[in-house]
Amino acid sequence: DTGVSQDPRHKITKRGQNVTFRCDPISEHNRLYWYRQTLGQGPEFLTYFQNEAQLEKSRLLSDRFSAERPKGSFSTLEIQRTEQGDSAMYLCASSSTSLLAGGLGTQYFGPGTRLLVL
């Protein structure tokens, strides 16, 4: 499999519960991004990693959100004490900064995890 994968694809949870999503990037990509998309809107940036370092976080990423990429490969996004406003599609993307890998900045997206908080 050469694409970005995300798990689970769908998640239904009750308000106040914690949820964790996983993203597996394209194997040679050193950058990994998380975005959130609500209905009828374009994706909004949440955070990104270069290798294992988290380089930028959006103001959208409240204290209840945490993301990790411990070995510079897969990443997890955890939402604690979920709220109904967290219901959205969570998208992961990866890219390469290596010119040898064609690293022009193209980001390749996974299928997303759709979260519904009841």
Add this chain to the structure above:
Amino acid sequence: SQQGEEDPQALSIQEGENATMNCSYKTSINNLQWYRQNSGRGLVHLILIRSNEREKHSGRLRVTLDTSKKSSSLLITASRAADTASYFCATDGNTGKLIFGQGTTLQVKP
């Protein structure tokens, strides 16, 4: 926050016609990318145009970029029903993150 606006928000055409979508942005960019999203799915990368390029082609797609006007357009020629989707432009500054517009919803009627 969104980078800019896409125009039109919705477009409905007949199969075989051309579809043109426009995108405006606010800040300086390294490149601009166009993505397609089928309903409820992830984004599929279509084309990337660098800030020093003015036009780029890929199959039935043609993208133009006017950095003086901070705008881009995506032309899909000879549209097909399978082109029905939402189309987003996204800009990439120096930070690596993409900033998306709100998208254009294209419906191609068979």
